[in-house]
Amino acid sequence: MPVPHLPIDHACLTVWGKDTPGIVAAVSALLTRNGANIVQFDQYSDNPEGGAYFQRVVLHRPELSAALPDIEADLEGTLGAGFELEWTLRDMSVPQRMAILASTSDHCLLDLLWRHRRGELPVSIPMVISNHTNTAEDVRSFGIPFFHIPSQGPDKSAAETEILKLLAGNVDFVVLARYMQILSDEFITDVAVPVINIHHSFLPAFIGAGPYKKAKERGVKLIGATSHYVTKDLDEGPIIEQDVARVDHSMTAADLQRRGADVERAVLSRAVLWHAEDRVIRHGNHTIVF
Amino acid sequence: MPVPHLPIDHACLTVWGKDTPGIVAAVSALLTRNGANIVQFDQYSDNPEGGAYFQRVVLHRPELSAALPDIEADLEGTLGAGFELEWTLRDMSVPQRMAILASTSDHCLLDLLWRHRRGELPVSIPMVISNHTNTAEDVRSFGIPFFHIPSQGPDKSAAETEILKLLAGNVDFVVLARYMQILSDEFITDVAVPVINIHHSFLPAFIGAGPYKKAKERGVKLIGATSHYVTKDLDEGPIIEQDVARVDHSMTAADLQRRGADVERAVLSRAVLWHAEDRVIRHGNHTIVF
Amino acid sequence: MPVPHLPIDHACLTVWGKDTPGIVAAVSALLTRNGANIVQFDQYSDNPEGGAYFQRVVLHRPELSAALPDIEADLEGTLGAGFELEWTLRDMSVPQRMAILASTSDHCLLDLLWRHRRGELPVSIPMVISNHTNTAEDVRSFGIPFFHIPSQGPDKSAAETEILKLLAGNVDFVVLARYMQILSDEFITDVAVPVINIHHSFLPAFIGAGPYKKAKERGVKLIGATSHYVTKDLDEGPIIEQDVARVDHSMTAADLQRRGADVERAVLSRAVLWHAEDRVIRHGNHTIVF
Amino acid sequence: MPVPHLPIDHACLTVWGKDTPGIVAAVSALLTRNGANIVQFDQYSDNPEGGAYFQRVVLHRPELSAALPDIEADLEGTLGAGFELEWTLRDMSVPQRMAILASTSDHCLLDLLWRHRRGELPVSIPMVISNHTNTAEDVRSFGIPFFHIPSQGPDKSAAETEILKLLAGNVDFVVLARYMQILSDEFITDVAVPVINIHHSFLPAFIGAGPYKKAKERGVKLIGATSHYVTKDLDEGPIIEQDVARVDHSMTAADLQRRGADVERAVLSRAVLWHAEDRVIRHGNHTIVF
Missing domain, CATH: 3.30.70.260 (ACT domain)
Structure with a gap:
């Protein structure tokens, strides 16, 4: 249905x-x-x-x-x-075209594909691009093309160029579904469509890498996730949606990561839905979400 | 400020x-x-x-x-x-006039009075009416008139008549802040202004009296509160706002009642604010809340 | 990992x-x-x-x-x-054996299979049984056996007998992942292992069929889901876990159903995890959840 | 009762x-x-x-x-x-003695006094100390002694000395209920009892002054509050409890402050209750909360 x-x-x-x-x-x-x-x-x-x-x-x-x-x-x-x-x-009868970039983690990626298949997202998904191959079979079982573009070494320009070629003219926005590569300023400029990221912390807390480890070290009682538009300032772009989950002293950093995965996929799915429905208007470093 | x-x-x-x-x-x-x-x-x-x-x-x-x-x-x-x-x-420069009816419980009553004093509610409060006297001093310390109208015996018509006399022409809406008397159909008709109630359960669960005891008996993992407009059908009027709190097996019915009191005052305060700001439109047994 | x-x-x-x-x-x-x-x-x-x-x-x-x-x-x-x-x-090094019964809805089923694959659930899944075939390919892509046992006509005893044959001696507990058939008292007795259900309402509100439609009609501001052990009293068994999501006047019954699906899969997954970790002890019609 | x-x-x-x-x-x-x-x-x-x-x-x-x-x-x-x-x-029949330090804001202070009067907190309150006088009448109406110790000029040692004299031997712990003065290292050492603070942000986000203004500028979708033990490192002590509330683009920094006040008083009340019930054990910069 x-x-x-x-x-x-x-x-x-x-x-x-x-x-x-x-x-x-x-x-x-x-x-x-x-x-x-x-x-x-x-x-x-x-x-x-x-x-x-x-x-x-x-x-x-x-x-x-x-x-x-x-x-x-x-x-x-x-x-x-x-x-x-x-x-x-x-x-509104024409779906927006959404590309997904992913790495090894599958929770955000699969949640988007599954919601798309259920008809919950008004988008088409012309491609999933990953710098790893572990999700290829899953992605293709949804009938979605999967492209593997490895990220090797400090110079990412070759991989980014290849990604840009695949995206050019084919997509209306890009979703980073736990894509673990930092995109260059040139990429952000050249892609010329909105890029939505999911960060695995309640920004601006625990900016940068390893947020669950930092959260465990600080002893917080809630962890969170943040979906935002990607700008040239890492983790600083306009926030679309955030949510949190309760944690306690007995949970390890790995437990926080697992609990956090549920928050991440929920927050990213809502952000993608709202973007695809034209509910989000950017204004400086803020968003208006209708 | x-x-x-x-x-x-x-x-x-x-x-x-x-x-x-x-x-x-x-x-x-x-x-x-x-x-x-x-x-x-x-x-x-x-x-x-x-x-x-x-x-x-x-x-x-x-x-x-x-x-x-x-x-x-x-x-x-x-x-x-x-x-x-x-x-x-x-x-909007003219505050709506809100009367409060209360009984012995003070948590909803005091929360409304305190928010009013802080300037959080765009209302004036011409009177508090209670069928008990225990809150008189507290109410008057906020500079609000307090009237004691006891509810004695099965015939409540005398008390209701007295309340109607006090309200007539003086108020734009009435709030039942855990007022523990069932109002007659005649009262609801004659008062001729909206009446907002707070029910101490997540309606329609645990309708009627003793909801926290019923919640304990059923073994639920969340308890709630519901603010609704009062109609002639007890606990069946249009719902304005609801919220819940997590509970567990170790909590007694009295613990649920205490935990629930926090939800009740929060839910009632939000419903009152939204009503006072003309955000709530009734439509049959529903509400649209802008 | x-x-x-x-x-x-x-x-x-x-x-x-x-x-x-x-x-x-x-x-x-x-x-x-x-x-x-x-x-x-x-x-x-x-x-x-x-x-x-x-x-x-x-x-x-x-x-x-x-x-x-x-x-x-x-x-x-x-x-x-x-x-x-x-x-x-x-x-604890021996996983509990969990069978899943499902119908056409896939959200609870797939969430359990996916969490199992990620290593989040300390169980083995010897079989999925469904009275429909639409999820067969998905289930088998996780490497899990799928059995189709249709439920035809008012006499369900033949189907139940067949299910019991498959389960006998092979499972430690059974999960009804939106299995849309009412199990007979005889089945509940004969299966002789705990059976966990997910009900698509915040029990005891909206007991029985069509809870999202009922929720829309009543105009509630939160919807919920409840996971409970199955007993001979429909929707009355001991509650393991519940949760809610906020809804508003603009959402249709179909919107509530979609929003509710997220709550259902989250609540069922937590209940299954806690049961599999021996955290839940039944006591009369209650649960203690450690 | x-x-x-x-x-x-x-x-x-x-x-x-x-x-x-x-x-x-x-x-x-x-x-x-x-x-x-x-x-x-x-x-x-x-x-x-x-x-x-x-x-x-x-x-x-x-x-x-x-x-x-x-x-x-x-x-x-x-x-x-x-x-x-x-x-x-x-x-446990002997209540812990809790002193409250406050400034002009009354929401956390009054919530603690009101819960104490209801019998929700297993403490006695021998005194409230404020560097302002606006809450004196309210505090004394609860039957609690109020002491005014102004904080004048950059040298706070005189005020701190006076506070220490009042506290010495009379209290088991101290609560900073939005006390807007930074306590010196000497004070923290000399007071020799636990000091609990409520910070008006979801730490470690928006550390320091003006968190609601910072939250508005960053465009977050949730605001929070954090209760923690005070150490010599400002806003860095062991966290006892945290919670959040949802906000949106239409809210001003003043709106965030009002919404946040509800979170602050709820979080502080829980932290105080748990501390008073000996549920919180400090371990390095963490807490175990039973």
């Missing part, structure tokens, strides 16, 4: 930029005159007096695909003229 | 009724032509094809109080004409 | 019965004189004056398997003589 | 030190020969092979106070001779 995550004749409009009076009225009038009905409407302004404005609208328009160019032209004219706003409009 | 919960020149507009195309456009155009800017906008439709529509808008209008009659007249004309919608418009 | 869940030369001793003074001393003296060191010790008494006593001890004894008969004989003599206690002693 | 937190003829024994075989047997035999029955028994060893051992026993002994010297002498002989263990034995 697949989930109706790809509704026909529905589009998602996101709008963000400088807050000025009249945006809601302008957008809703525009949609009405283009024959679209508002199904869902979320809005946030961080300061009504000259702050930033964020909006997500799910709209229904019979024969949407034929109407899209007109709506886009009207948005261009309306929002481009009187406002300082940017926007995206996406036909 | 009181919380700015009573913002000047801001109003909260709630709209609900039959969903038809064009509501967002109509409302936002109306606000624009009345000089109001939309600060916050939440919307929900349970079915865009002929379902029910719900909307909450926080708007800013310089010199609001002078403009309110015009906005109300415009709403009456606009929403009354082409739509099947109901609405409320409330000046 | 498999988890060391099957430690060599360790045993788990559980003790339960009438609480009388001196049990801890008697058991610890017994272990000392049998050359065993106490690694972990948990104890609970529901009433030191004539109540019930529960104890779980993890002990280390070099050359355990050779010593087990002597320790068992000593337990028989010591606890059988002066006390009214029952006990079990289990070599 | 006061909580029976001060049970007659019960004592709490805590034991910690080098793990060696036979400790459980030795302690339980000792208790048996001194006429004491074990009511509750918790034990933990971080490594059975030469690691550290921790134990908490609640025991019942008729005419306890008369028997205490004999039990203590036996403990001294038994644990002092064959083992490298330290221990405490405390008559």
Whole structure:
């Protein structure tokens, strides 16, 4: 029983930029005159007096695909003229294309593949790329192409170049599902699509490597995981979602790692879902999640 | 440092009724032509094809109080004409008047009074009414009038009549902060304002009296509390908020009661805050909470 | 990196019965004189004056398997003589044998198989039995035998007989991983090993069929799942573990079902782990979980 | 209905030190020969092979106070001779004496006083000391002495000396209930009793001042609070308890502070209860919480 995550004749409009009076009225009038009905409407302004404005609208328009160019032209004219706003409009019947990069750990990877197969994620998965081979059989049993690109030595540029070739033009965003290689600034620039990471700590606590060992050493009573967009500043990108689990003195660092794996896959799955549904708008180093 | 919960020149507009195309456009155009800017906008439709529509808008209008009659007249004309919608418009600088009914337990009562003193609740509290006297001194130390109306014998009509006299015209809603008397259908009708209750279980589990004893007997691993609007069907009214706490085999029914008290006061405080901020819209036996 | 869940030369001793003074001393003296060191010790008494006593001890004894008969004989003599206690002693290097019964839903089934493969569950899985065939390929890809036993018509006795034949002598406990058939009283008696179920509600709320639909109708703000031992009273057996997830007005019954699936698999996995580690002691309709 | 937190003829024994075989047997035999029955028994060893051992026993002994010297002498002989263990034995009918240091914030302070009045905390509160006067009336309404010791200028030694004079000999532990002064190393040494602090962040994230502002800037999706023992290393002492609350993009730093206040008072109350019940054993920079 697949989930109706790809509704026909529905589009998602996101709008963000400088807050000025009249945006809601302008957008809703525009949609009405283009024959679209508002199904869902979320809005946030961080300061009504000259702050930033964020909006997500799910709209229904019979024969949407034929109407899209007109709506886009009207948005261009309306929002481009009187406002300082940017926007995206996406036909929700077209799944976003998501590539997954992984290493040996399979918990985040398999959870995404399994949710995709259940119809819980409105995406297509054109490829999984790993610097190890242990998950190849599992991945392919889901009917997903698996590519092995090893990361050898300190110079990662060859591997990154190869990855970029596979991704180019084929994906709308990339998920690092416990991919244990640090991506270069050049890669982040050249990939030119959003990259979502899962970090195995409650950021900004235990930044960097070995967070469960650090958590054990500090004696914390909760451990966590953080999903964020990747930027050139390691572990510093805009946070999409976080969660925690309770631990106690009797648990070893390995126990924390196992308990944490459940948090990691849950947090990453939610972040991916929200991104794929256009619920996340980046603003500086923050996210608005509708 | 009181919380700015009573913002000047801001109003909260709630709209609900039959969903038809064009509501967002109509409302936002109306606000624009009345000089109001939309600060916050939440919307929900349970079915865009002929379902029910719900909307909450926080708007800013310089010199609001002078403009309110015009906005109300415009709403009456606009929403009354082409739509099947109901609405409320409330000046947010005017606190809602909240009466509290209590019995011997003080945890919910004191938490509300203390949050009110801290400026966390946008309400005034004209009175606390109790069928016991043990909390009188505490209540009055917060500068709040305390009235003792004992509930004696099976005929509660005299006590209810007395309570109704105190409330009439003086309050916008009533909170039952662990008030241990069942109110009659007549009282619910005659009080003519919303009544919010806190039930000491995770409804619909352990309906009726003695929920912690029942929870202990059933051996549950979580206990909960539920805040709901009071209707003529005991413990069956629309749920506003719920939460739970973890318990284990070593805890007695009295331990569950103590642990539960923390959940009760937290859940009731959130329900009261959301109601006072016009975030809760009732729809049949459900609530939409924006 | 498999988890060391099957430690060599360790045993788990559980003790339960009438609480009388001196049990801890008697058991610890017994272990000392049998050359065993106490690694972990948990104890609970529901009433030191004539109540019930529960104890779980993890002990280390070099050359355990050779010593087990002597320790068992000593337990028989010591606890059988002066006390009214029952006990079990289990070599922790021998995994418990767990059969899984499933239907079409795969989320609980796959989570158990995947955790088993990761080394998170100290069990062996000799078989998965389903009344449908859709999960056969997945199950076998984990190297686990899959048996299809359809449930046709109102008379389930033939199917149950066939299941009992497969299980007899081969399993230490059975897990119903969203197995959508009600087992007969005869089956529960004849299977003669513990049977663990996952119910898709926060019991005792929404007992019986269609809990997510009922939850949507009641308008609850949290949904849950409950893992319990199966008894002849449907959905009334001793609860092992429960958990909840937050939901809101915008979610459909299908959304609740999807959100609930995550809670179900998490709750069932924890219940199975705790049972397999001998952490759960049944007492009437309750459980003590160490 | 006061909580029976001060049970007659019960004592709490805590034991910690080098793990060696036979400790459980030795302690339980000792208790048996001194006429004491074990009511509750918790034990933990971080490594059975030469690691550290921790134990908490609640025991019942008729005419306890008369028997205490004999039990203590036996403990001294038994644990002092064959083992490298330290221990405490405390008559649970005698409340621990807890001083509270506070500043202007009242949420943690009032929650402790209110729980104490309800009988939830097995302590006496001989004094509240504040460097401000705003809470004086509230504190005294609970029947608790209030002392105002202002903290003026960079040299805090005069204030600290005055505080030490008030505390000396009168308290068993000190709680910093959002006391906004950094205590000197000399104070920590001279006070010679445990000092429990509540930090308004999920340590080690947002160490130091202004954590809610930092949390807003980082865009986290959860905020937290941490209760820990105070050591000479600011915000680095052994953590007793932590918890979190969910926040979102729409909340200001002031909103985080208000939401966080609920977490702070809950976390501190739990830490104080567990400390007062001798459930917390310090081990290096960690705690074992039974």
